[in-house]
Amino acid sequence: MKRVFVNEDWCLGCHLCEYNCAYANSGLSDMVKALKGKDIFPRIHIEETDGITYAVSCRHCKDPLCVKSCIAGAISIEDGTVKIDKTKCVGCLTCVLVCPYGAVAAGPEGAAQKCELCLANSCGSPACVKGCPNNAIVYEER
Amino acid sequence: MAEYVIIGNGTAAVGCIEGIRSIDSDGAITVISGEEHHVYSRPLISYLLEGKTDLERMKYRPADFYEKNKVNVVYGKAAKIDTKKQEAILEGKGKFGYTKICICTGSSPFVPPFEGLDKVKKKFSFMTLDDALALEKVLTDKSRVLIVGAGLIGLKCAEGIAERVGSITVCDLADRVLSSILDAECAAYMQKELEDHGVSFMLGDTAVKFDKNKAYMKSGAEVEFDILVLAVGVRAETEIAKQAGCDTNRGIIINTKMETTAANIYAAGDCSEGYDSSISANRVLAILPNAYMQGRCAGINMAGGSSEITDAIPMNSIGFFGLHCATAGAYPEDGEIYEERTDKGIKRLYFKDSKLAGYMLIGDVNRAGIYTSLVREKTVLDNEETEKVKKMPSLAIFSDEKRRTKLGGVV
Numbered sequence: 001m002k003r004v005f006v007n008e009d010w011c012l013g014c015h016l017c018e019y020n021c022a023y024a025n026s027g028l029s030d031m032v033k034a035l036k037g038k039d040i041f042p043r044i045h046i047e048e049t050d051g052i053t054y055a056v057s058c059r060h061c062k063d064p065l066c067v068k069s070c071i072a073g074a075i076s077i078e079d080g081t082v083k084i085d086k087t088k089c090v091g092c093l094t095c096v097l098v099c100p101y102g103a104v105a106a107g108p109e110g111a112a113q114k115c116e117l118c119l120a121n122s123c124g125s126p127a128c129v130k131g132c133p134n135n136a137i138v139y140e141e142r
Numbered sequence: 143m144a145e146y147v148i149i150g151n152g153t154a155a156v157g158c159i160e161g162i163r164s165i166d167s168d169g170a171i172t173v174i175s176g177e178e179h180h181v182y183s184r185p186l187i188s189y190l191l192e193g194k195t196d197l198e199r200m201k202y203r204p205a206d207f208y209e210k211n212k213v214n215v216v217y218g219k220a221a222k223i224d225t226k227k228q229e230a231i232l233e234g235k236g237k238f239g240y241t242k243i244c245i246c247t248g249s250s251p252f253v254p255p256f257e258g259l260d261k262v263k264k265k266f267s268f269m270t271l272d273d274a275l276a277l278e279k280v281l282t283d284k285s286r287v288l289i290v291g292a293g294l295i296g297l298k299c300a301e302g303i304a305e306r307v308g309s310i311t312v313c314d315l316a317d318r319v320l321s322s323i324l325d326a327e328c329a330a331y332m333q334k335e336l337e338d339h340g341v342s343f344m345l346g347d348t349a350v351k352f353d354k355n356k357a358y359m360k361s362g363a364e365v366e367f368d369i370l371v372l373a374v375g376v377r378a379e380t381e382i383a384k385q386a387g388c389d390t391n392r393g394i395i396i397n398t399k400m401e402t403t404a405a406n407i408y409a410a411g412d413c414s415e416g417y418d419s420s421i422s423a424n425r426v427l428a429i430l431p432n433a434y435m436q437g438r439c440a441g442i443n444m445a446g447g448s449s450e451i452t453d454a455i456p457m458n459s460i461g462f463f464g465l466h467c468a469t470a471g472a473y474p475e476d477g478e479i480y481e482e483r484t485d486k487g488i489k490r491l492y493f494k495d496s497k498l499a500g501y502m503l504i505g506d507v508n509r510a511g512i513y514t515s516l517v518r519e520k521t522v523l524d525n526e527e528t529e530k531v532k533k534m535p536s537l538a539i540f541s542d543e544k545r546r547t548k549l550g551g552v553v
Binding site: 065069073094101106 | 156157183185186189194195199200201202203430431434435438457458459460461464466468470507508509510511512514515530535536537538542545546548549550551552553
């Protein structure tokens with residue numbers, strides 16, 4: 001399956017991926033309305049240390065700890081994509097406790113959220129990748 | 143054809159079913175369920191009372207789970223295992239032959255022999271769905287609730303019913319809340335949050351005697367209540383295993399493959415005592431992720447595959463009224479303890495032998511899993527890396543090469 005991969009040498013640290021992610025998952029058709037003046041909850045984040053920057057999002061692990069650890073049975077794998085059923089999630093954040101990549105976080109309503117590859121939103125494929133100006137994140141088979 | 147029997151119908155049982163089916167799609171699986179329910183998430187019973195989930199959503203697996211996995215569920219109580227005939231015998235419901243059997247009986251509430259407890263009318267445990275539903279029936283907005291036990295179960299119960307009752311008092315013989323996972327300072331921080339939401343505490347004190355609606359405390363105090371919740375502790379259900387000849391201690395003793403000391407008998411979940419890598423010894427690790435992973439490991443091995451768990455550690459993520467707390471590992475006092483306190487929480491990191499041995503985070507739990515992975519994998523840290531760990535959990539802690547593998551490869 002295709003996953004999102006990172007080339008940290010090419011990352012400019014511009015944070016555009018975060019904005020594109022938050023917009024794609026907002027359900028709104030206007031980027032300004034989706035983001036302006038709001039606390040945003042992107043499912044990808046830029047880490048910056050000692051001048052090195054790179055984007056981190058769900059790795060869609062083959063044997064994910066979050067799926068095995070979810071106390072509500074709310075996380076499952078569907079055709080390789082790790083998904084959170086937010087109607088089942090109670091926001092205990094056990095997935096945050098176990099994800100070795102720091103790629104799951106509480107969303108605006110307290111339920112956990114993470115990258116689901118934009119497969120279920122109107123974008124259809126990862127918005128972060130589409131919007132990356134320097135190909136520092138790619139969506140491909142490896 | 144292989145015949146698998148699983149005693150119990152909780153998280154470990156689901157792990158076991160999924161483990162078996164990852165190897166063997168045909169073998170017969172029988173689950174013996176003591177509770178008359180489709181498998182549900184036990185830790186969600188407090189959220190049920192809080193109105194954050196419902197009976198449908200709290201199912202741990204979808205309604206067609208047993209059917210899809212070709213599992214025969216028998217509702218009844220398993221009485222014993224006949225190891226000679228390789229049969230599980232049910233109370234009044236026949237017997238089921240097995241080639242491999244897994245004991246996933248979980249734990250049950252430990253109720254000390256309090257004087258006068260039999261005269262208390264409205265008393266409850268808080269372990270099962272039926273416990274929660276029974277408690278819910280008697281809740282009124284005037285109820286005065288006394289909860290004995292300030293551990294995970296007692297406090298989640300308090301949170302679950304806080305908006306639905308008149309008052310809640312929690313007592314515990316320990317001098318702090320959540321004494322199994324938090325040190326004194328972190329516990330005090332958490333306690334304040336609960337107090338801010340109307341929960342009162344009597345710590346270092348506990349009920350010694352009851353007289354109908356009154357509890358007589360060790361300190362001499364008296365507490366009047368309408369509803370009593372007993373959340374003193376839990377004990378692993380080891381009886382069936384003991385009778386079958388398995389070695390038991392606080393739980394059913396298992397090796398890293400989830401095999402008990404008796405042939406063809408496996409055990410997983412809260413009833414078992416498996417290897418805890420944070421103390422390099424066996425211990426009951428009664429946490430849900432562990433139950434699933436142990437069950438799955440057992441299932442794979444029962445079906446002829448090969449699986450082992452050598453890196454289990456204690457870990458907990460729990461929140462009260464929106465204040466989250468994440469803990470993992472061990473808390474050695476003789477290493478370096480790094481602490482940060484802000485008005486929004488506490489971070490305590492326990493280092494020993496150039497490794498992160500354990501941590502407690504209250505408030506900001508973002509990316510806690512990176513810390514958990516350092517603890518679980520016993521990652522050796524040099525001085526520079528240790529400083530990065532203290533700063534915040536991030537992938538910058540790892541070498542460039544390791545990080546590139548994590549973010550650029552399939553993991």
